[in-house]
Amino acid sequence: MRDAEILVGYDGSTDASVALDWALEEGRHSGQPVRLAYVFEWLTVAGWVGPGVAPGVWPDDTARRQVDDLVRTTAGDAATANPGLTVTGEVYDGPPALVLQERSAEASLLVLGSRGHGGFGGLLAGSTAVSVAAHAHCPVVVVRDGTAGGPVGPxxxxxxxxxxxxxxxxxxxxxxxxxxxxxxxxxxxxxxxxxxxxxxxxxxxxxxxxxxxxxxxxxxxxxxxxxxxxxxxxxxxxxxxxxxxxxxxxxxxxxxxxxxxxxxxxxxxxxxxxxxxxxxx
The missing domain is CATH 3.40.50.12370 (Rossmann fold)
Structure with a gap:
């Protein structure tokens, strides 16, 4: 069922990859399917432009196709490495924090890296992770690279x-x-x-x-x-x-x-x- 999925925010960054590994481990223990969610943000000089693009503004379709390929390949590789575990991926359009908050209403758990692409170097945890943890409809797990936790710790x-x-x-x-x-x-x-x-x-x-x-x-x-x-x-x-x-x-x-x-x-x-x-x- 969709509402039993583990949703993991994925953008190809190192922290997102670590978050995906944690989500896959959770899926192996719980038996719940894992869905990668890549939130694609159409950017122009005026800010975000969604699927209904303003006249005269041409978003980068090549980048979108590359994102689709990345998500499909990553989900496929994860499924192959975890037989018996259902792993899928989907690309959404919109501001990442808002989209992940909305999608969390249909998930049992949302897993995020602490910082993704575009994060400011001085922040230990990016604004997306903090915002989503504050507003999500389900429990949120935040995983930072280098903090995966001990294999047998409590x-x-x-x-x-x-x-x-x-x-x-x-x-x-x-x-x-x-x-x-x-x-x-x-x-x-x-x-x-x-x-x-x-x-x-x-x-x-x-x-x-x-x-x-x-x-x-x-x-x-x-x-x-x-x-x-x-x-x-x-x-x-x-x-x-x-x-x-x-x-x-x-x-x-x-x-x-x-x-x-x-x-x-x-x-x-x-x-x-x-x-x-x-x-x-």
Whole structure:
């Protein structure tokens, strides 16, 4: 079914190729088909021109044909290398961030490289990745070249009791169980006047959130770490030996108008492994 596809943003860049490899691994574990999405932007001196091109403006048809060939060849090679996995590719027209956001409504998961062609060198994560992670209709995984994660590392997830973090916890538990790797649950807290006396209450809250997932995946190795200090720093440090770090799109304390919380943004910029940003549909 189309709504069960893993959609991967692909533009031929190094980061996009790494994202495709991650998406193919996810497809092998989940059994879901993978679709490459190349968003072709007709550019003129006046900006973007879509399929209904303005009179007198002639977009580069040769470049479009080259893109079609690239996507078809890449999808074919990926399918050959992954027998039993359905891999297709499609070229869309329009601004990349907007098109990927729209297509995410029909996907179970969207996988992106942190930067594609045209990104500014000073940005660790391109504007497309940040924008799509903020507005997508499905979970988004951002993969940066050199941060593919350890082959046997745990899946790490940040939990703060917010609804978004509980959704992230379920996503993380499912991925850890699929890959038969440990699940590491991290909870950042600021000691109150009672200091360490508050630890049992904090741990009990996390354990209560974990209970349904312990029942669902009884063989899953789960550890819980309570860490004082910044949630973002805690998760960035945990990402050093994780294969995936998972976070809700916004946790507690976020401004109502922000679609992507500061912790999510910092992880996209600085994580040492792929980052999954999860929200309810």
């Amino acid at each position: 899946v790490a997830v940040g939990v703060d009791g917010s609804d978004a973090s509980l959704v992230a916890l379920g996503f993380a538990a499912e991925r850890a169980a699929q890959r038969q790797v440990p699940l590491r649950v991290l909870h950042a807290w600021t000691p109150g006047p009672g200091g360490a006396a508050g630890v049992p209450d904090e741990r009990a809250s996390v354990e209560a959130a974990l209970e349904p997932w312990r029942r669902t995946f009884p063989e899953l190795d789960i550890t819980v770490d309570l860490v004082g200090g910044s949630p973002a720093s805690m998760l960035i440090e945990a990402s050093r030996d994780a294969r995936l770090v998972v976070v809700g799109s916004r946790g507690r304390g976020g401004l109502a108008g922000m679609l992507l919380g500061s912790v999510s943004q910092q992880l996209i910029q600085h994580s040492h492994c792929p980052v999954a940003v999860v929200r309810e549909r």
